[in-house]
Amino acid sequence: MALFTSILALRHDKRILRLPPYLSALCVIIGIGWLLVLPLDEYSRRTYISENAILPGQVHTYFGGSEHNVFRAYRHEVHGLIDKGVAERSERLSAIFHEQNLKVATQHYNYTVSNRTIANENVYAILQGPRADATEAIVLIGAWKNMADEVNNSGVALVLTLARYFKRWSLWSKDIIFLIPGDSTIGPQAWVDAYHDGHDERYVESLKIKSGALQAAVAVDYPAGPWGHRYDKLHVVYDGINGQLPNLDLFNTAVHISSSQMGVGSVIQRMWDHKDTYKDRLQTMLRGMLSQGLGHATGPHSSFIPYHVDAITLVTVGNGYHDEITLGKTLESLFRSLNNLLEHLHQSFFFYLLLQHKRFVSIGTYLPSAMLIAINFSITAMALWVKSGRSPEPIANPASTQPKNPAFKTPAEKQKDAKTAEEEDEKKEKKDAPPRPTTLIEKNGSQSIHPTASTQISERTLLTPLLLLLTAHTIGLLPLYTFNNWHAPALPALYITTANLTTLLPLIISFLLFWNFPTILTPHTLCLLQSFSLLLLGMFLAALATLNFSLSVIVGSVCVPLSFVRRTRHVGLTAAQMLGLALLNPCMVVQMGTKLLGVSLAQVLVQGAVGWHVWGLWTQVVVWLVWFPAWLVGAVVVASGMWE
Structure with missing residues (x-):
């Protein structure tokens, strides 16, 4: 006591x-x-795939051969549409999808932001899975322009080629939607808003055709010219709107397929030459935190994540020996893995910090x-x-009794000073007296503290x-x-x-x-x-x-x-x-x-x-x-x- x-x-x-x-x-x-x-090994973990049904890299890919010639034909055709108007471009892309016996539709959007009009058009087609009942769908995106405002020439051509290639397979248990938005950020947002009926019909046109619930989305950014361009690595972009992140299993699946199955290196957060040192890990983490903190769209995938649709963007970077066939096989294997899912991705983490493409920190470690x-x-x-x-105490300079700036003294204060001037002599003795010290009084064998004036409750x-x-x-x-x-x-x-x-x-x-x-x-x-x-x-x-x-x-x-x-x-x-x-x-x-x-x-x-x-x-x-x-x-x- x-x-x-x-x-x-x-x-x-x-x-x-x-x-x-x-x-x-x-x-x-x-x-x-x-x-x-x-970034230390003791506080981070290696990535792993929690959902066993995905089975990444366990299938043999067949994309190649004659598909290479089809891709090059589409690439030249897409290049010829660069100088065309939006309506003519959309009409030609729709015709290509029609030729592949797919359901095709367009969507026009018109936003007014800061007294500027942003108008464009999305083209999309739906491949109905032979083994599907139109309840689930996966999206493959090839934006007309990428985040650098470059025409995504080879990326759009690859989407068209894969649409023709996937149509020939009977193994799909989910619908596949091929989306070609007018740009990398606003177009996908307009489309996914309309898909979930969360759009404003004054600015965004409703979708004419739909499929089932979106399970995942993958965007491809391959801005090679009409003659192609070989790349060295794949830059996996995963940041969503307002810092939201896709399920880590989707990211791990893409990295595992590209690195282990296709032999293509993977990088994140623009760390082109990651040496897996403490400095590189810390820099990667800080770059990811900055991107997440800003909350802006980093690619076509960003707009899907707020709707709980896991999405990433694959960007080709560097100069190497990999070409469009390798990227096509990567996308084929990735879609074959997503096709295996029996339910929405949920096993792995939705909150994480990536230190490199194969190392991460979970929320329980970094949240404190x-x-x-x-x-x-x-x-x-x-x-x-x-x-x-x-009780109030004097703040700085207690010895000074006059204000620092008498010119700013209010009339009320001047009158108050005049009234108190007569009482200063009477209070002088009380002010000069030392303050009452805190005393200890014995009570029932214990000590209690008497508060001074400065500790009294007011x-x-x-x-x-x-x-x-x-x-x-x-x-x-x-x-x-x-x-x-x-x-x-x-x-x-x-x-x-x-x-x-x-x-x-x-x-x-x-x-x-x-x-x-x-x-x-x-x-x-x-x-x-x-x-x-x-x-x-x-x-x-x-x-x-x-x-x-x-x-x-x-x-x-x-x-x-x-x-x-x-x-x-x-x-x-x-x-x-x-x-x-x-x-x-x-x-x-x-x-x-x-x-x-x-x-x-x-x-x-x-x-x-x-x-x-x-x-x-x-x-x-x-x-x-x-x-x-x-x-x-x-x-x-x-x-x-x-x-x-």
């Missing part, structure tokens, strides 16, 4: 508030350090990293909550900080709406203006509140405001970590300084904190990120608007409704010390 009483008495000890900053820093260090050890970073905000929030319930006023926090989150709606709907040519200029304005916004808000409402920005209110803001930030990031781990880690790492900035009257310290927060402004971070990655800011903004209207991208929601309000509150709290 004596030990229990002593532990309870510690809650009155103000020294306990000195621990949270160290605990928060420890959580951040361990969380980031946790990521750095993941994001949780530790999120917990650091919760620890600081709880410490500020406890501090707000205690009443919390919650309405004002809650309204201020709600206002900060409401402000984030303005850039969220503006950047997703503004004219595309004016987006860069608008972004630069927003970056400058938001950097000055904390100073403007704190000055206006101090001058017009001097009773609002009290230390008590600011303490509660920062506490609620960090508590919400920690909760959001912890929940986000289970949906998009990489985005949670990226935002959490950038927001770490918000746990340690405080209001102070020291001009130099306030200026240093404001300078650091200015660099952590979401607008500034995005702008610096585009320069480091070597991409155009205008392109990023336009793709973000397209993602919002077409893909259902939620990265902007996290940036403007989670990250920006937390940054704004932290900057306002620090800036309020400049007017004291």
Whole structure:
């Protein structure tokens, strides 16, 4: 009982508030350090196929011979359609599918994004499996243009060739859909939305023919010219919209078939020369986290994953001795494996980090990293909550009794100073007297602590900080709406203006509140405001970590300084904190990120608007409704010390 009483008495000890900053820093260090050890063999595993029914690479492939001549004929025909209009191109592709006795249809889509019209047409055909009952289907995709905006000449020709080749086989137990979208991102999204009746008929045409539930999708990106091009490796692209990933079994099946059966090397995340060292593993993991965190479409497959359709894209890279026959055999073997499935892929992982094409980290191993970073905000929030319930203490420079900037003193403060000037002599003796020390009193054989004035409980006023926090989150709606709907040519200029304005916004808000409402920005209110803001930030990031781990880690790492900035009257310290927060402004971070990655800011903004209207991208929601309000509150709290 004596030990229990002593532990309870510690809650009155103000020294306990000195621990949270160290605990928060420890959580951040361990969380980031946790990521750095993941590439080690002890914390990662070799990939394996969980679904035994797939049987990858267990069949003999027959694609070749005369099919090579058919492919070359289609390749020249596709090349001749490059300069044709969309309608003429779609008509000719439909005719080729008709010649193969397939059900063919087209789909027109017309999106308006940032006052720009994006219109094109998809062509697709359905091969009804001889042993199928039209309840399940697999999709083979060959986009007209790839992610580099190059005409996917050989890729489209290979899809046409495989459609003719697959038609001759009677072993298919699933329908096969051959899709040729107008581009690599918007076209597949329009098609898969319409397939699942999730489209807006004002912009996307409904599908005329359908098959059964989509089991998987494979896209081929082979932008060789009319004379072909030999490649060295296959780049397997697997990132989906909003960081969602396909079942790992599909990825492993494609890698196993290409590497073991066909002898084609596999690479991921643009790591063309992976030596399986710690540095290469870490770089691959960080590239994957960046791509997952951005949440953008990385290929035609990305649009299928949100509908729980496992999909990947196979991209030919390098200069080697492999040709279209090898790629055709790879796709044949892959579709033969998917044809064996009796149910949807579910055995393997849906949450993982790939270190190379044959090594991964599961969610149970990497998730604590994001949780530790999120917990650091919760620890600081709880410490500020406890501090707000205690009697206020002087902040920085307690020896100074006059404000640093008397020019900004409000009339109410001047009148108050005049009234209190007469009482200063009477209170001088009480102020000069030493504070009452904490004493220990023996009671029933135990010691109890009498709280001093600094540890006495005070009443919390919650309405004002809650309204201020709600206002900060409401402000984030303005850039969220503006950047997703503004004219595309004016987006860069608008972004630069927003970056400058938001950097000055904390100073403007704190000055206006101090001058017009001097009773609002009290230390008590600011303490509660920062506490609620960090508590919400920690909760959001912890929940986000289970949906998009990489985005949670990226935002959490950038927001770490918000746990340690405080209001102070020291001009130099306030200026240093404001300078650091200015660099952590979401607008500034995005702008610096585009320069480091070597991409155009205008392109990023336009793709973000397209993602919002077409893909259902939620990265902007996290940036403007989670990250920006937390940054704004932290900057306002620090800036309020400049007017004291």
